[in-house]
Amino acid sequence: MTGKSDRPRRRYGLVEGEQVAWSVMATLIAGPLVYGVVGWGVDTLVGTNRVFLALGVLVGFVLSTFIVYMRFGRDSRE
Amino acid sequence: MSGIVVLASEGDTWSPPSLGEFFPPAIFFEGTPFEMNRIHLIAMLMTGLLSLFFVMAFRNPQVVPRGVQNVGEVALDLVRTYIVDEILGVEGRKYTAYLTTLFFLILSFNVTGIIPFVNMPVSATIGFPVFLALTSYVAFNWAGIKAQGIGGYLSSNLFIPGVPKVMYILLTPIEFLSTFILRPITLALRLMVNMLAGHLMLVLFFSAAWYFIFFPNSPLQPILGIGVFGAGFAFTLFESLIIVIQAYIFTLLTAVYIAGATAEHH
Numbered sequence: 001m002t003g004k005s006d007r008p009r010r011r012y013g014l015v016e017g018e019q020v021a022w023s024v025m026a027t028l029i030a031g032p033l034v035y036g037v038v039g040w041g042v043d044t045l046v047g048t049n050r051v052f053l054a055l056g057v058l059v060g061f062v063l064s065t066f067i068v069y070m071r072f073g074r075d076s077r078e
Numbered sequence: 079m080s081g082i083v084v085l086a087s088e089g090d091t092w093s094p095p096s097l098g099e100f101f102p103p104a105i106f107f108e109g110t111p112f113e114m115n116r117i118h119l120i121a122m123l124m125t126g127l128l129s130l131f132f133v134m135a136f137r138n139p140q141v142v143p144r145g146v147q148n149v150g151e152v153a154l155d156l157v158r159t160y161i162v163d164e165i166l167g168v169e170g171r172k173y174t175a176y177l178t179t180l181f182f183l184i185l186s187f188n189v190t191g192i193i194p195f196v197n198m199p200v201s202a203t204i205g206f207p208v209f210l211a212l213t214s215y216v217a218f219n220w221a222g223i224k225a226q227g228i229g230g231y232l233s234s235n236l237f238i239p240g241v242p243k244v245m246y247i248l249l250t251p252i253e254f255l256s257t258f259i260l261r262p263i264t265l266a267l268r269l270m271v272n273m274l275a276g277h278l279m280l281v282l283f284f285s286a287a288w289y290f291i292f293f294p295n296s297p298l299q300p301i302l303g304i305g306v307f308g309a310g311f312a313f314t315l316f317e318s319l320i321i322v323i324q325a326y327i328f329t330l331l332t333a334v335y336i337a338g339a340t341a342e343h344h
Contacts, residue, residue: 018327019334022264023256030256063248070238 024068031064032057092289095281100203100274121200124186157181157329165333173336176217177329184210184269184325191277191321192314201324202273204266211266214332222339231339265331272324276317283310
């Protein structure tokens with residue numbers, strides 16, 4: 001902690017864990033939310049009954065999981 | 079806990095605490111946009127006391143600190159050592175003033191929950207955490223834009239490295255929502271929900287203890303009341319820990335967000 005340009009990146013394990021947990025959660029909520037809304041919009045336009053909403057939520061969840069893997073899954077192994 | 083509620087609700091004069099706790103009647107300027115209730119007055123009082131403390135501590139600083147300056151320096155040093163230096167490093171010390179203010183403001187807004195006769199954590203009402211989260215939101219975005227430029231900052235947050243460019247169309251909306259919208263919301267909600275739950279638990283313990291001891295329906299209830307009072311006291315100790323931890327986590331996460339915003343992604 002005494003060096004001039006030391007910028008500790010890995011000294012705050014517990015808080016970093018908390019931050020990662022909340023980021024992961026936010027990402028997992030954001031995906032289904034974004035594509036759920038898009039799906040709902042398509043449903044309204046096409047006149048279907050929640051078919052695209054369900055599809056959107058699923059697609060969103062898959063994309064969220066992909067983001068979580070790309071953002072956090074890879075870093076821990078490198 | 080539900081057992082206590084059911085048991086205690088059998089009488090006529092006791093009802094479990096509700097969210098009405100957080101909407102006390104207006105005291106000043108009723109019916110205007112400046113309407114003030116007890117919680118607003120507590121917030122103003124705590125802000126005033128905190129300001130007074132820091133003004134008194136650093137009004138006339140001496141090389142060898144004495145009196146209040148000693149306490150003020152310890153307070154400042156606490157945030158600088160355990161949050162600023164730890165997360166942001168020496169070059170992050172320009173954020174010390176903001177992070178110290180944030181930490182002690184949240185601490186003083188939380189601690190009112192366990193001060194006798196005040197008994198209301200200001201940060202359990204959503205407006206205060208939202209405003210504090212907004213200031214943190216401005217702080218880390220400003221720090222990120224200043225360090226990387228607006229283009230670099232947005233691209234490092236919205237475009238995940240190593241992903242085919244076509245995927246950006248699908249992934250960027252999710253990244254935008256989670257980073258720029260949900261992040262400040264979770265910051266505010268975490269603080270507010272923790273303090274709200276803690277306050278409800280304390281009210282539940284002490285109001286149930288009061289009811290059992292002074293309005294018993296059976297001879298056993300006063301004994302139960304003493305037990306509940308003891309549990310309430312133990313929970314107050316636990317709550318005092320939560321008060322500090324929540325102030326610490328809010329400030330630390332703000333520092334982590336600033337560090338993340340100013341760091342170059344690789």
